[in-house]
Amino acid sequence: MTDKGWCPIVYDPLVTPTAVPPAAARPTTTATAGPANGRVDALLSAILVVTSKNPVHSVLWLIGVFVAISGHYILLNAQFLAIVNLIVYAGAIMVLFLFVFMLMNLNSDMEPQKNKWLKIAGVVAGGSLLLVLVAALKNADMKNQLAEMNKGDIGLIHNLGLALFQDYVVPFEISSVLFLSAMVGVVVIGKKD
Amino acid sequence: MPINYYIFLSLALFCIGVAGVLTRRNAIIIFMCIELMLNAVNLLLVAFSKMHQHALAVSNPSAGIDGQLFVFFIMVVAAAEVSVGLAIIVMMYRNTHSIDVNFLNRLKH
Numbered sequence: 430m431t432d433k434g435w436c437p438i439v440y441d442p443l444v445t446p447t448a449v450p451p452a453a454a455r456p457t458t459t460a461t462a463g464p465a466n467g468r469v470d471a472l473l474s475a476i477l478v479v480t481s482k483n484p485v486h487s488v489l490w491l492i493g494v495f496v497a498i499s500g501h502y503i504l505l506n507a508q509f510l511a512i513v514n515l516i517v518y519a520g521a522i523m524v525l526f527l528f529v530f531m532l533m534n535l536n537s538d539m540e541p542q543k544n545k546w547l548k549i550a551g552v553v554a555g556g557s558l559l560l561v562l563v564a565a566l567k568n569a570d571m572k573n574q575l576a577e578m579n580k581g582d583i584g585l586i587h588n589l590g591l592a593l594f595q596d597y598v599v600p601f602e603i604s605s606v607l608f609l610s611a612m613v614g615v616v617v618i619g620k621k622d
Numbered sequence: 623m624p625i626n627y628y629i630f631l632s633l634a635l636f637c638i639g640v641a642g643v644l645t646r647r648n649a650i651i652i653f654m655c656i657e658l659m660l661n662a663v664n665l666l667l668v669a670f671s672k673m674h675q676h677a678l679a680v681s682n683p684s685a686g687i688d689g690q691l692f693v694f695f696i697m698v699v700a701a702a703e704v705s706v707g708l709a710i711i712v713m714m715y716r717n718t719h720s721i722d723v724n725f726l727n728r729l730k731h
Contacts, residue, residue, distance in 0.1 A: 468627070468631050471631065471635060472631070472634055472635070472638070475634075475635050475638045475639070475658055476638060478638075478642065478651075478654060478655070478658060479638060479641060479642035479645070479646065479651075479655065484648060484650060484651060487651055487654060488654065491654050491657065491658065494635075494658060494661065495661065498661050498664070498665050501628075501665055501668075502665075502668055504623075505668055505669065505672050506672070507668050507671075507672070507690055507693075509690075510664075510668060510690055510693055510694065513694065513697060514661075514664075514697070517697050517701055518657070518661070518697070521701070522657070522700075522701060522704050525704060525705070525708060526650060526653075526654065526704075526708070529650060529708050529711065529712060530650065532712070533712075533715055533721065547645070548645045550644070551641055551643075551644030551645035552641050552644075552645060554640070554641070554644055555637045555638065555640045555641025555642075555644060556637070556641070558637050558640055559633060559634060559637035562633050562637070563630065563633060566626070566629060566630075566633075569626075571624070571625050571626050571629075572624065572626075574624065574625045574626075574673050574676075574677070575623065575624060575625065575673065575676050576623050576624070576625050576628055576669045576670075576672040576673045576676065577672045577673070577675060577676035577679075578623050578672075581672065581675050581676075581679070583671070583675055583684055583685075583686055583687040583690065584668075584672075584690055588684060588687060589687065589690060589691065589694070592684070592687045592688075592691055593691060593694070597691055597695075600695060604695060604698045604699070607698070607699070607702055608698070608701075608702055611702035611703075611705055611706050612705070614706050614709070615705050615706055615709040618706070618709040618710060618713055619709045619712060619713065621716075
């Protein structure tokens with residue numbers, strides 16, 4: 430339990446119970462099952478994104494997925510990516526989705542789903558992909574490869590900023606040009622002619 | 623945390639996204655499933671970067687920082703993609719008064 434940065438969540442699943450910090454420093458509810466709850470939350474919310482009839486409910490469940498994934502980033506001590514994920518995805522992109530939904534004034538029976546076989550075939554195709562990938566990776570030799578939790582400082586904003594502006598400054602500038610072209614493209618597409 | 627937990631969680635999220643793209647006909651929900659797949663890949667990249675750092679921590683203290691920067695650039699590209707895609711969907715709704723992707727199969731109206 431070394432340096433945690435500014436992050437208040439100090440849960441570490443690999444630490445022994447004698448080294449657990451005092452209860453005031455731990456998160457209150459899910460202190461003993463944090464990553465397991467994160468996995469269940471992410472998967473359940475993702476399934477509900479796909480199966481919700483109402484598109485607005487689907488957007489809200491997708492925000493749940495993003496919050497769960499940000500929790501995983503915090504547990505992996507990637508704090509900059511956790512905050513950027515919350516701000517950009519859950520804060521900006523999802524608001525954009527909701528805004529477009531409100532703008533279109535859709536009702537929930539707008540989606541004609543005539544062919545049941547297409548739906549079944551899609552679920553079977555996705556499940557087959559999952560089956561093949563899990564079967565291919567199930568026996569891979571990664572039993573002793575650990576993803577380091579709550580330690581390491583490569584996810585802090587100081588180190589990421591140094592790497593971004595020293596080694597990756599050309600992709601950074603190119604991404605700014607990409608944003609400019611995307612903005613111009615949106616204005617051109619959305620203009621009523 | 624062993625790395626295979628993150629691999630299988632990301633695989634499950636990605637395949638839920640694939641199944642959503644294949645089953646739903648609403649264009650905006652298809653976009654949301656694409657976001658789900660991008661986030662599955664992001665989570666796996668961060669987990670692999672921490673695994674790489676755990677393996678190489680003594681020889682190279684900044685090992686694995688490239689993975690997190692790739693996640694950052696994926697977020698940048700995804701934001702630009704969503705803005706352009708939603709503009710195209712709004713344009714399509716203005717032309718056909720529906721966002722069903724089955725109406726686009728002839729690429730004309």
